[in-house]
Amino acid sequence: MPIYSISHVENVRVCVVMVGLPARGKSLIAQKIVRYLSWLSIKSKCFNVGNYRRLIATDSPITAEFFDPQNQDGLEVRQEAVDRAIQDMMKWFSDENGVVGILDATNSTRERRQAILRLCRENLIEPIFLESWCNDYELILQNIADVKTTSPDYQNKDLDFATQDFLQRIKYYEQYYETMDVSTDPDLTFIKLVNVNSQIILNRIESYLESRIVYYVMNLHIKPRSIWLSRHGESEYNLTGQIGGDANLSERGWRYAKKLPDLVLKSLGEENKHTNLTVWTSTLKRTQQTASFLPYNRKLQWKALDELDAGECDGMTYEEIEQKFPDDFKARDDNKYEYRYRGGESYRDIVIRLEPIIMELERQENILIITHQAVLRCLYAYFMNVPQEESPWMSIPLHTLIKLEPRAYLTLVSRIKADIPAVSTYKEKGTSQLGEQKDGNYLKSRDLINDSEMHKLENQAK
Numbered sequence: 001m002p003i004y005s006i007s008h009v010e011n012v013r014v015c016v017v018m019v020g021l022p023a024r025g026k027s028l029i030a031q032k033i034v035r036y037l038s039w040l041s042i043k044s045k046c047f048n049v050g051n052y053r054r055l056i057a058t059d060s061p062i063t064a065e066f067f068d069p070q071n072q073d074g075l076e077v078r079q080e081a082v083d084r085a086i087q088d089m090m091k092w093f094s095d096e097n098g099v100v101g102i103l104d105a106t107n108s109t110r111e112r113r114q115a116i117l118r119l120c121r122e123n124l125i126e127p128i129f130l131e132s133w134c135n136d137y138e139l140i141l142q143n144i145a146d147v148k149t150t151s152p153d154y155q156n157k158d159l160d161f162a163t164q165d166f167l168q169r170i171k172y173y174e175q176y177y178e179t180m181d182v183s184t185d186p187d188l189t190f191i192k193l194v195n196v197n198s199q200i201i202l203n204r205i206e207s208y209l210e211s212r213i214v215y216y217v218m219n220l221h222i223k224p225r226s227i228w229l230s231r232h233g234e235s236e237y238n239l240t241g242q243i244g245g246d247a248n249l250s251e252r253g254w255r256y257a258k259k260l261p262d263l264v265l266k267s268l269g270e271e272n273k274h275t276n277l278t279v280w281t282s283t284l285k286r287t288q289q290t291a292s293f294l295p296y297n298r299k300l301q302w303k304a305l306d307e308l309d310a311g312e313c314d315g316m317t318y319e320e321i322e323q324k325f326p327d328d329f330k331a332r333d334d335n336k337y338e339y340r341y342r343g344g345e346s347y348r349d350i351v352i353r354l355e356p357i358i359m360e361l362e363r364q365e366n367i368l369i370i371t372h373q374a375v376l377r378c379l380y381a382y383f384m385n386v387p388q389e390e391s392p393w394m395s396i397p398l399h400t401l402i403k404l405e406p407r408a409y410l411t412l413v414s415r416i417k418a419d420i421p422a423v424s425t426y427k428e429k430g431t432s433q434l435g436e437q438k439d440g441n442y443l444k445s446r447d448l449i450n451d452s453e454m455h456k457l458e459n460q461a462k
């Protein structure tokens with residue numbers, strides 16, 4: 001039976017209209033919403049007006065003066081950019097059945113917001129305005145530094161120049177910026193984040209999908225932190241090639257468990273060696289045994305982190321499954337993400353049960369998660385924006401500690417191998433044999449800003 005996502009049930013289409021002065025973290029929030037909703041199979045896309053503007057005004061470098069409200073040419077280019085972004089977004093809603101489109105721009109005047117509102121209503125799209133309001137100067141400077149390292153406007157410019165120029169750009173916008181307020185915008189659906197999430201003002205949140213977006217955004221924080229991921233040490237079932245079950249660690253698995261505290265210290269580095277981590281495991285013995293030598297007192301077990309339930313195939317090897325249920329074996333290879341074991345789960349089912357984990361992870365700071373091959377693939381896919389067709393085939397080796405460092409526009413990945421041998425549990429498509437465990441082919445940092453989108457736009461413009 002197919003699983004429907006909430007967008008099918010409600011049949012709604014939502015346009016998230018970002019609002020805020022430059023350097024308020026709008027693009028970051030927009031990208032994160034797209035990544036989160038796409039992970040939940042809700043078709044989402046971000047339309048960044050800055051990208052359109054750069055395509056139209058190719059005679060860059062652009063400096064703050066371009067944004068002077070007295071600069072007529074600048075105004076025209078900016079109007080054209082927003083018109084084109086909105087046009088493309090509307091086309092995407094209708095031609096590609098988009099569900100959540102995000103208009104990433106400053107949308108800083110009430111007049112502009114009213115125009116977007118009218119257009120959305122005409123096209124039966126629910127608009128939700130998401131304002132990021134911030135007067136914390138340190139935070140703004142931090143955002144400028146992040147923008148400077150990622151925005152094409154400041155490529156090859158030094159930080160001082162970029163900072164001054166950007167502050168001037170903000171000043172121009174401030175001349176006509178109108179913030180959102182319950183008294184002035186009583187009829188609009190909006191979320192206003194004040195200094196990230198020190199205060200959150202909500203108005204007229206109505207549909208379920210809107211409330212999911214609100215809940216997600218409310219949980220975001222921007223404190224620097226790291227997330228460590230590890231599979232449990234090699235288990236006795238891994239040795240025999242059996243899947244599922246609740247086996248103990250093998251002798252080599254125990255060696256990994258004993259070495260894990262050192263690997264974590266090494267990854268923390270000398271200056272952070274006293275950092276107190278929270279450790280999450282599943283409820284299965286092999287993850288708890290793996291965590292047993294870690295010197296941290298906050299250890300939590302989550303049922304949601306248990307391994308993929310293989311139902312009737314629990315305890316079998318892939319060869320036995322191929323012999324006993326050949327059609328199922330093939331169906332799983334054909335569509336591993338959707339295939340649900342008889343009486344068990346699919347990868348999609350895991351993603352659904354992991355959603356509260358993701359929400360909690362967004363709220364938390366430093367966490368070490370010890371879990372299982374399939375669950376780890378799903379968590380990793382969320383952080384690294386890995387598409388559904390690929391995620392169940394990612395190679396995540398045993399006895400390897402992975403560190404994720406979420407940054408403004410990308411997640412950095414590093415890993416430490418324990419140098420303790422383990423069997424491979426990696427099964428390639430089309431065979432029941434366990435092949436060689438590939439050496440973490442997905443363990444690369446990935447940009448969250450989708451470059452391919454930019455290339456597509458550039459090609460259209462040519």
Ligand SMILES: O=P(O)(O)OC[C@H]1O[C@@](CO)(OP(=O)(O)O)[C@@H](O)[C@@H]1O
Nearest residue numbers: 238243244307308310372373374425
């Ligand atoms: O989806 P595939 O590639 O079969 O991987 C999931 C399998 O990985 C295993 C090992 O083969 O995980 P784990 O080692 O965490 O127990 C199985 O229990 C589980 O069914």
